[in-house]
Amino acid sequence: KAGVTQTPRYLIKTRGQQVTLSCSPISGHRSVSWYQQTPGQGLQFLFEYFSETQRNKGNFPGRFSGRQFSNSRSEMNVSTLELGDSALYLCASSRDRATQETQYFGPGTRLLVL
Amino acid sequence: GESVGLHLPTLSVQEGDNSIINCAYSNSASDYFIWYKQESGKGPQFIIDIRSNMDKRQGQRVTVLLNKTVKHLSLQIAATQPGDSAVYFCAENGDFGNEKLTFGTGTRLTIIP
Numbered sequence: 108k109a110g111v112t113q114t115p116r117y118l119i120k121t122r123g124q125q126v127t128l129s130c131s132p133i134s135g136h137r138s139v140s141w142y143q144q145t146p147g148q149g150l151q152f153l154f155e156y157f158s159e160t161q162r163n164k165g166n167f168p169g170r171f172s173g174r175q176f177s178n179s180r181s182e183m184n185v186s187t188l189e190l191g192d193s194a195l196y197l198c199a200s201s202r203d204r205a206t207q208e209t210q211y212f213g214p215g216t217r218l219l220v221l
Numbered sequence: 222g223e224s225v226g227l228h229l230p231t232l233s234v235q236e237g238d239n240s241i242i243n244c245a246y247s248n249s250a251s252d253y254f255i256w257y258k259q260e261s262g263k264g265p266q267f268i269i270d271i272r273s274n275m276d277k278r279q280g281q282r283v284t285v286l287l288n289k290t291v292k293h294l295s296l297q298i299a300a301t302q303p304g305d306s307a308v309y310f311c312a313e314n315g316d317f318g319n320e321k322l323t324f325g326t327g328t329r330l331t332i333i334p
Contacts, residue, residue: 210255215264
């Protein structure tokens, strides 16, 4: 079974631009979560989607948004990029929200904001 | 707020020896814990998990111990190999309806040949 895939793997943007990252979960997984990883803050939860609905949200500004499609694929968008948005963005999928299922991570998208 | 923390940021172990990585958590309501391994340039890789109704769980060369009394868990890796060199994170999964992972700061494990 294929793992979580994320595209693109690397991205360079300039301040003020916006960016869209994509995540394809493991087949059959319906929950997709997004995390930001930086050297200073570590791994921080952004939001989680299940059945096309955002169920949980972390403490990030409204510039960070996401969505999930009917096939469980998910995208996250960051508008008006800031230098501090440079990070590794990780997507994780799990089978179901009814129980505490293990989350499996993709390789991440490394975003550099100049 | 609630947090999951690690005692040691770095750990060096001789190849073949056993290693122990520790983690403290502060949310007494936490009932599901996971250990992840992250190698350079990769996403976190699931190693082993444990639920709060257990105090020990074993996998292949790895054992996780959970002490709910002192809110502490540990990851033991037996007979370490060079491929075990990575950053190890403990993570706490929130209560039902709030399934977000709260990660510790990570411990960098280096295996010395």
